[in-house]
Amino acid sequence: MDKKKILLLTTGGTIASLPGGEGLEPRRSEVMELALEQLRNFYDITVDDVMCLDSSNITPGEWQLIARRIFEDRVGFDGIVVSHGTDTMAYTASAITFMLPDIDLPVVFTGSQLPLADMLSDGPANLRTAFAMAASGHPGIFLAFDRKVMLGCRAVKVRASGFSAFESVNARYAAQVTNRGLVVDEAVLPVRRGQARLCPEISRDIFLLKLTPGLNPAVFDVLAAMGYKGIVIEAFGLGGVNVLHKGLRGIRRAVEDGISVVVTTQCLYDSANLQVYQVGTKLLELGVIQGRDMTSEAAMTKLMWAIGQGLDPEEIKALFARNLAGEVDLT
Numbered sequence: 001m002d003k004k005k006i007l008l009l010t011t012g013g014t015i016a017s018l019p020g021g022e023g024l025e026p027r028r029s030e031v032m033e034l035a036l037e038q039l040r041n042f043y044d045i046t047v048d049d050v051m052c053l054d055s056s057n058i059t060p061g062e063w064q065l066i067a068r069r070i071f072e073d074r075v076g077f078d079g080i081v082v083s084h085g086t087d088t089m090a091y092t093a094s095a096i097t098f099m100l101p102d103i104d105l106p107v108v109f110t111g112s113q114l115p116l117a118d119m120l121s122d123g124p125a126n127l128r129t130a131f132a133m134a135a136s137g138h139p140g141i142f143l144a145f146d147r148k149v150m151l152g153c154r155a156v157k158v159r160a161s162g163f164s165a166f167e168s169v170n171a172r173y174a175a176q177v178t179n180r181g182l183v184v185d186e187a188v189l190p191v192r193r194g195q196a197r198l199c200p201e202i203s204r205d206i207f208l209l210k211l212t213p214g215l216n217p218a219v220f221d222v223l224a225a226m227g228y229k230g231i232v233i234e235a236f237g238l239g240g241v242n243v244l245h246k247g248l249r250g251i252r253r254a255v256e257d258g259i260s261v262v263v264t265t266q267c268l269y270d271s272a273n274l275q276v277y278q279v280g281t282k283l284l285e286l287g288v289i290q291g292r293d294m295t296s297e298a299a300m301t302k303l304m305w306a307i308g309q310g311l312d313p314e315e316i317k318a319l320f321a322r323n324l325a326g327e328v329d330l331t
Contacts, residue, residue, distance in 0.1 A: 002044075003042065003043050003044040004043055004044065004078040004079065004134075004135035005043075005044045005046070005076065005077045005078050006043045006044065006045050006046070006077060006078060006079050006080070006081060006131055006134050006135060007045075007046050007048065007073060007074070007077045007079075007080045007081070008032075008036070008045055008046065008047045008048070008080075008081045008082075008083065009048055009049075009050050009066070009069055009070065009073070009080060009081070009082045009083070010032065010047065010048070010049045010050060010052075010082075010083045011050050011051050011052070011053060011055075011058065011062070011066065011082065011083060011084050011085070012051060012052040012053040012054060012055070012083075012084075012085060013053075013054070013055050013083060013084050013085025013086065013089075013111045013112075014085055014086060014111060014112055014113065014114070014115055015032070015083050015085075015110075015111045015112040015115065015116055015121075015123045015126075015127075016031050016032055016052075016083060016115070016116065017031075017115045017117075018031060018115065018117055031115075031116060031117060032047075032083070032116055034116070035116050035123060035124045035127055036127075038124075039127065039128065039131055042131070043131055043135060045131075046077070048069075048073070050065065050066060050069050051065070053085070054085055054087075055084055055085025055086065055087045055088040055089060055092070055111075056085070056087050056088065058084075058085070058088050058092060060095070060202050060204055060304065062092075063092055063095045063096060063099065063200075063202065064099070064200040064202065066082065066092065066096060067095075067096050067099040067100055067198065067200045068198065068200060070082070070096070070100060070103075070107055071100060071103075071196070071198040072198075074103075074104075074105055077105065078105065078106075078134070078135055078137070079105050079106040079107070079108070079131075079133070079134030079135050079136070079137075080105065080106070080107045080108070080134060081108050081109075081110060081127070081130045081131055081134050082107065082108070082109045082110070083109075083110060083111060083127075084109050084110070084111050085111055086111045086112070086113065086145075086157060086165055086166075087157070089109055089111055089143060089155070089157070089166075090143070090152075090155045090156055090157050090166065090295070090297045091297050091300075091301060092109065093109045093141055093142075093143045093152030093153070093155055094152055094153045094155070094295070094297045094298045094301040094302075094327070095202065095301040095304070095305065096109075096141050096152060097141040097151070097152045097153040097298075097301075097324075097325045097327065098153075098199075098301060098302055098305035098324065098325070099198070099199055099200050099202065099305060100141065100196065100197070100198060100199075101194075101196075101197050101199060101324065101325070102139075102192045102193055102194050102195060102196050102197060103139055103140065103141060103196050104139050104192070104195075104196040105139050106133055106134045106135075106136055106137070106138055106139055106140060106142065107134075107140070107141050107142065107152075108130040108131075108133045108134045108142045108143070108144050108149070109130075109141075109142070109143045109144070109152060110126045110127060110129070110130035110143065110144045110145060111123075111126065111145070112126055113161055113162070113163055113165055122146070122163045125146075125147065126144060126145055126146070129144040129145075129147055129148070129149065129177055129182070130144040130149075132177070132181075132182040133149045133174075133175055133182065136175070136182065136184060138174075138184060138186070138189050139189075139190070139192060140152075140174070140189055140190045140325070140326075141153070141190075141325070142174055142175075143155040143166060145164075145165055145166040146163055146164045146165065146166070147176060147177035148166075148168070148173045148175075148176050148177075149173060149174045149175035149176070149182075149184075150166065150167075150168035150171070150173050150174055151168065151171060151174055151188065151190065151325070151326045151327070153294075153295070153297075153298045153301075153302075153325055153326060153327035154168045154169055154170065154171040154295065154298070154326065154327065155167075155168060155169075155295075155297075156169045156268065156295050156297065158268070169268060169269060169295050170269060170270070170271070170293040170294075170295075170329065171188060171326065171329075172185055172187075172188050173185065173188070174188045174189060188326065189326075190325040190326045199305070199309065201305075201308035201309060201310075202301075202304045202305050202308035203229060203230070203304050203305075203307035203308040204304070205227055205228050205229040205230065205307070206228065206229070206230040206231070206232065206300055206303050206304045206307070207223050207228045207230070207231050207232070208231075208232045208234070208296060208300050209223075209231055209232065209233050209234065210234045210266065211233055211234060211235050211236060211266070217248075217249050217250030217251075218250065219250065220250030220251060220253060220254045221250060221253065223254070223259075224253070224254055224257050224259060228259065229258075229259060229260065229307050230259060230260040230261075230262070230303045230304070230306075230307055230316075231254060231259060231260070231261045231262070232261075232262045232263075232264060232291070232296065232299050232300045232303060233251075233261065233262070233263050233264070233288075234264055234265065234266045234296055235263050235264065235265060235266065235272065236265070236266060248282060248283070248286065251283070251286055251288065252286050255286050255287045255288065255313075258312075258313055259313075260289060260303060260306075260307065260313050260316045260317070261286075261287075261288045261289065262288070262289045262290075262291045262299050262303055262320065263283060263288050263289065263290060263291055264291030264294060264295075264296055264299050265291070270293065271292050271293035271329070272290060272291050272292060272293075287313075287317075289316070289317050289320045290320070291320075291328075292328050292329065292330070293328060293329050294327055294328045295327075298327045298328075302319075302320070302324075302327060303316070303320075306319050306320075
């Protein structure tokens with residue numbers, strides 16, 4: 001039986017780090033070869049180093065590079081694995097989801113909490129899971145960690161050091177490793193609606209604001225003056241915002257100035273539903289966008305991508321009322 005052809009794109013991160021003079025330092029793919037030896041018994045693997053960065057240093061510019069490399073290099077491969085640092089992997093996987101609509105092969109992000117050079121590293125198991133999903137024949141952007149596979153736009157890092165670092169928030173896992181091997185939940189997989197496309201344009205003029213009691217509404221004027229075109233607000237509970245003491249005035253001015261304002265919840269699970277309480281209804285009257293059950297990472301990167309596509313505020317509102325790749329439940 002022919003081996004599936006898998007392309008491994010490396011970007012650095014803990015999984016490929018070695019101790020240096022000032023702590024762990026990301027290195028090129030040579031440090032991953034020992035872990036790849038066993039995988040080569042099952043897969044035809046090509047390795048390409050895209051960059052060598054701690055994921056804290058990966059910015060939207062690097063997202064664009066990764067998206068282009070995936071799109072341009074995918075021809076002739078059955079799947080792609082992207083090794084990445086864990087700290088910002090959920091942001092990258094979510095952004096790539098929107099930048100590569102209707103991708104026509106599995107693309108799986110993974111990394112580790114301990115470097116592969118450590119005897120007790122979780123990296124080998126994470127790579128095995130990622131390669132299995134990449135060879136599954138199910139297209140989409142995924143993140144594999146701790147024997148679980150989730151949609152890239154549903155992944156959130158929930159632990160700083162524990163091996164169960166990522167969870168699929170408000171969505172079932174796309175696949176899990178059991179005693180039956182890789183078991184895929186096909187109902188979770190994204191639905192392809194057309195040909196694979198590369199849409200890498202993205203706006204950096206987005207601000208993620210965590211609401212706190214008594215927040216000075218003048219912050220919205222400051223953000224507008226700084227040129228921000230979109231704001232994602234992590235509100236309380238179901239989407240509560242302080243409507244007393246001028247609490248809505250800043251949001252109203254931002255919307256009137258053409259800034260797209262998306263309201264999500266600070267709660268990790270469940271949905272921001274602005275139709276339950278009076279405070280939410282007042283927000284809807286202002287023209288804010290419901291983030292529903294999207295993760296903050298998905299809401300932010302979807303807004304960055306939407307503005308990058310040149311959409312106006314009304315078009316962006318309409319886009320957020322659509323489920324593009326499994327990032328939101330509209331029911």
